Amino acid sequence: MPSFEPVIALSRGLEILRVLNAERRSTVGSLHKATGLNKATIVRMLETLEHEGYVMRDAERTEYLPTGRCLLLSHGYDQHLWIGGVAEPIMHEFRKQIGWPSDIAIFDRDAMIVAQTTREPGSMLFSRRPGFRFPLLSTSMGRAYLAFCPEEQQERIITLLAAIPGKSTELARQPKKLAPLLAEVREKGYALMDEAYSQHVFDGRVWAMGVPVRDGDEVFASINIMMLHGVISVEDAVRNFLAPLQETATQIARALTDKFRATLWAPGGAKAD
Template sequence: MGSYEPVAALLRGLDVLHCLNERGPMAVGQIHDETGIAKPTVVRILETLTYAGYVMMQPGERRYAVTAKVLGLSNGYEAQSHLLSVAGPILERHRQAAGWPIELGIFDADAMVILDTSRAPGYLSVNTKPGSRVPLLRTALGRAYLAALPESELRMVLASLESKPGPDYDAARAPKALLSQLASTRKHGYAMADTESPLTNGRAVACAVVYQGRPVASVNVVVHMSAMPLAAFEREYGHSIKELAAEIGAAI
């Protein structure tokens, strides 16, 4: 915990910027519906972001969109850039063999952030794209990463999630069951998820990408639930997802 209270206005501004970056051009009312921030406050935030050059109003419309300046906010992520450059060719090769979407994600406080995906817009009910945040505890991608953490770090992460509201964090409030699930993940070497989020109709198997003994990302394969039974999916992709994660880790 920091020495000072967080700056509420800055947090609201970041919420608006994240919303525009994630959802695309939006009107004030849409941003209000998505974030819960009062419309007058949304307008002031948008005017400030426009003045700073991060947002622009689309010509002829009352919708706002991010500008190319937001790309500068990620310049510090050299490690992620290296990870992407190394993993990209490997992911593409495995995608051609699998015939199903494969995603690479990294841990970010309370979620996994998608770095690379071959999922088409709207495919498997969720339009994930680079930069999208997916639930940490309700996805194979997230649980594979957590299972690879040292126990002390894992318990710190779960403690930080326990007080967060909403179903995405319910598992942190039942730690005994979650820790048992993560122990099973470690035993098998991969995590499974079966349509656990209300937004998806996909099944996934994921494995942590480990470098120098620590997880740095995780990678998954996702199929539509109608494609094959869960047991058949696990038999077909459980071993290959471990091979993919190990290949990326070795290439780093």
């Protein structure tokens, strides 16, 4: 248990910085919509972050942008890059096989982080770089990870998410909806992106299918295929791509397991046997 109550101002400032990094260019209005904070608080946080050098203001467009100083906050974290490097050649071959882009992502406390991607540079719809954080409960990779991770860990994650306010965590407070959804993912072997999330982030044009990257009960990550509505249906994608996607996940899991044994490193900092 923590010794003190959380510093609310710091929590709000970090939330503003998180959204800024996700949006790349933000306005007070877009930050208000994403965080629910009142606009006066947002302006105060932005001016503080600007003073500290983490944010710059584009006066002509009244927009705010993260600066290179934000990179200093992530210098101590490289697990997603490590896993992404192992997965990259396997994912590259998979992209050539199916023709659609994929991501691999790892769990990070209350969200997922893109570790590697085969999305084409410059694509507006599929633009997500390694290091991008996204929600668990509304995405195919988040759902795939949560459905297949060990039961004790799953319960801890859901409890944590339920305590975080906002639309992205609402499902964690609705166990009668979440439990059947996760059971269905386990039964089918894959998860789908939530339609509301697709509408919010991709204007409803993109959908995704995700599966876990696991070795037995150890879930290292999850991997998806990103596809366009109107080009391929869920039924056709499952029929044509699910088996290759699961095989790719198995190949990555084997490569990661071999790498862990070679380096005596394991997820969560535990030493491999």
